[in-house]
Amino acid sequence: MSSVALWPTRRRVLALAAAAVLPAQAAETDRFGALSRAARTVVRPERAVLLAGALAGERVVAVGERGVIALSDDGAGRWRQARSVPVSVTLTAVRFADAANGWAVGHGGVILATRDGGEHWVLQADGARLAEAAASAAAGLAADPRGLALAKEAELLVKDGPDKPLLDLHVVDARRVVVAGAYGLFFETLDGGMRWTAALDRLDNPKGQHLYALAVRGSTWLLAGEQGLLLRSTDEGRRFVRIASPYNGTWLAACATRDGEWVLAGLRGHAWRSTDDGQHWTRLEGAPPASLVSASALPDGGVLLANQAGQLFVSGAGGPLTAVPAPALPPLSQALPLPGGARLALGFGGAARLDTKA
Template structure:
């Protein structure tokens, strides 16, 4: 199994592959007894103090707000963040990303190849996919498509290695186009898609030009256009809803951790040391960023501005589609991992120490 490079741990949000909890939820002996298998079988620990733990993503399901994080914790609020309840979750692995298509149906990705689904707005979740089953699906497809040539042999070896490694690789982002069609991406080039709401899944690794199995860290959607960003400058674009992908030449060699689709058809990409670029048919253009700190989240606001969250717990805002960025003055606090807009004057952010309400930058 390949070893992680240092830069794979350089970002303190959901794109990182491992986090250390700031609030102990269970004893370390329990956590490390059988860390992978036990976490897949053990429901999320329910306790009031989990609300101050590590949360890695936040999203809206209608008027409800849902936040996800370490050890299977899913929190939801029906009163704009004033009070929170903990959802019923069948696993206790770290959850990395959440996506809703409407007020009822949503999906969550996590470590150990986990995909969870909800049909009640995030109150209860069920397991749809985990790492062992994902590996078996990849091996079955690689075996069925084997043609006794070098490429087929390589795919089969990679699939068998995934099976041998066990369910130890995380999914890092998720997008559903509607209640039926969606896909998830993750570490080591993993990408799986569904056309029936997650009841069945198909590996898409063969569709990607990613021979080194580089991590797929984040994705964004513009209609049928998909842009996936990853480590070591990996950029993969589809213009047909994921049927085919082409690899783009990156304007810098470092890893990308965030991507956002802008209303004007352009893309924003962000990564190590504060690198932010715009991408359009005309090519890439580097943005002016005042703070050279790794960026892990880009969020488009209703007024057209874009917020960027960095590893140091700081925020930047652009009001000209990413051309220029200025620092946001917020009270000091733990690093933020994601943000949603409550109204024109308030934001709600997930962080390494629970949920924070913040003023909208003026």
């Protein structure tokens, strides 16, 4: 496995989980017990390690370690814990189709769904079920040139058990969702999560490199991962082809701006922008050599980035990165804009609302 960002960034948490190996004699229930234990109850969920957030209508939903899901209905001022979360694995990404329907992913290949804006969550799939879906898909591709390779990948997934994390997801609507993760994991549902199917055969990723970020702009989708991996789809995620990357290091974040540009961010402060659908890239200068772990589109067409040194940056259309004035923060995993111009920083120190509009 190639080097990745240092703890405690969201992606490092996932990579550590993917690399962890417990003693061979450990029982399956011990290895993966967190898949069947409810989330840990905490007094102040906003002080837990929170790794990702999203808006469910006007509600802020943040997810993190030990299955903690924190909710705020006043713009990240006051927080409470979700009423029901069936797992205690670390959750790494969350997205919503609307104010009610959302999904979260995390360690163990966990996929959770909510129908009430994050109050209650149900387990739709884990790594074991996804491995079975991969094996089924491989069996259906026996006549395909990639069938044998996919069968071997599926066999390893089944053998290893649910030990591989999911890193990101895209929610098209309340029925179609795709998830991506370590070792090239890529799965899809077309019925709101009742059935998840393997879609690994859509990717030009023969080495099974980690997929850290998924960004979408209309029918064009971009997958970014380790060792400069960039995959692009122009048909709404039905087939991805590899495109040239401006950087050979690992990408940790990607987003599409309001004005139709792509922004990539990753190790050692690398951030790049493309205005022509990934044919050419321009370096965004201004960040120190600390890994950029989050990129979020801003309403004005700019982008908000966060790094593992606890710093936030913004960039307007075509402009350099400018530091956001803020108090010293612990290492961050994600930053996202809130209605009204405030920012929400999530990471090792929990949730921090920043009211600056810089």
